[in-house]
Amino acid sequence: MIAPSDEDILLKEAAPERLAPERRAPNLTATGTRFTSNIVGPMLFLRDMLCFLLALPATLFLYDWLFAQPLVPSVHFFAFTAMLGSFILLRVSKDSYLQNLFTLNERGDSAVFDALLGGLVATALVFLSGMVENFSRGVSVLYVAATVTFLAASRWPFHRMLDRMATRGVIGQRIAFYGADPGSIEAIRKVLASSNLSHLHFVGVADDRPKLPDVPELRFIGGSDELATMARAGEVDQVLISVRNLPPARLHEIMERLNSVCVDISLIPDQAIDLAPDYRVRLIGTLPVLTVWQRPWRDVSGMLKRTEDVILALLALIAVSPIMLISALLIRLTSAGPVLFVQPRVGFNNEVIHVLKFRSMYATQTDLVGLQTTTKADPRVTPVGKVLRRLSIDELPQLLNVLKGDMSMVGPRPHATHMRVGDLFYQEAVKGYAGRHRVKPGITGLAQVKGLRGEIRTLERAKRRVELDQQYINQWSVWLDLWILVLTVRAVFLDADAY
Structure with missing residues (x-):
């Protein structure tokens, strides 16, 4: 039998752009056994319990081989129950057992971390319960290690099994x-092209008032009667209604035509296409946003x-601290001016912060607002400052x-308040630049270790730096x-772009 789906397939959980012959739906009849990807959650639970x-037995074998000491069963059964209960509570709190194929690929699997945390909770409960005298730390460490090993080792086979089932x-x-x-x-195809979920298959497009009798590369089914x-x-499980500017009256008419058959009906709002992929679907109560x-x-x-x-x-x-003291002394002895350079820069929530640096330029030639980018062999940089900047000691x-x-x-x-890329300010030159201010700026970042440290000479490098900042966030x-x-x-010693 075909299991009816209770899964809300979101816009992002959809098939690739083209319906190539090899990606057509498998030849299953209505009596074939098929599940929606909601089965992933229960399967994940079974995998965790099996691990x-x-x-x-793996722990008991290793403990007997290494220590051969008697154990108090009741104490260790309590510890096992506490660890397992804590682990399940952690997993349930994260909705780990409500996942489908899309969310599993997007969010990943935190089972290893949850098992480690569950082991710590169990150990704490043993101590608080006064059972520590009869508690073997050796068997506890072995069991946590064995559980983590099994969970980590099962990831690839589990994902491989899901792929084969799909x-x-x-x-x-x-x-x-x-x-x-x-x-x-066409708009939906562009949105869906980045998806790689083999369990989703397009069977065609239907419309009672088609503006186009034949949609390229998608079979035209006919009207709602043919779809029903x-x-x-058993040839259709889900209908995605994708009519732009759909009046409520017509939506109810379409649903009335289809509500007599067992099929999931979902509506794709216009904004979901226009804004994709830069959004996530959330619920406020029962209201999707x-x-x-x-x-x-947060939190x-x-x-x-x-x-x-x-x-x-x-x-x-x-x-x-020794390096900082020596650097401060060298700056003081080799050039006039303060040891520290305090520069206003743009920080969290687009507010100005005052960033501290060791002064690497002559005091009369410093640039507070960052109008002039530091270049190689910049005459404003002192001899000591060149070394400090090359090794990032000034930071x-x-x-x-x-x-x-x-x-x-x-x-x-953090960038200086008037930093430019070519003739434009950074925020004018790069789309989405302001999004990097949603978090606190860092001493180092993903862009810096990906080869974008130091001077930004071109607009392409500026855009790439912002992309990497967003990726990190x-x-x-x-x-x-x-x-x-x-x-x-590593970059401090090997990167030639710092000067």
């Missing part, structure tokens, strides 16, 4: 468009980012900006920050 169960039609969704308006179809006939035969911008770091992620900044900035200050005082809260360790670099994680910091150390 937890397989870790038990390819074979076990997971599948047959979709028909209602609305043969050529403009709508296909649905009864297209979220165009969203705060990148727990905001606290995590700030904690990361404070810890790393303090550790960095301790490590580089180290910004660790104080991080502790103050004006900046972050990693983020888009959208894909942020603690691990990405740590990776960028490691690459920053």
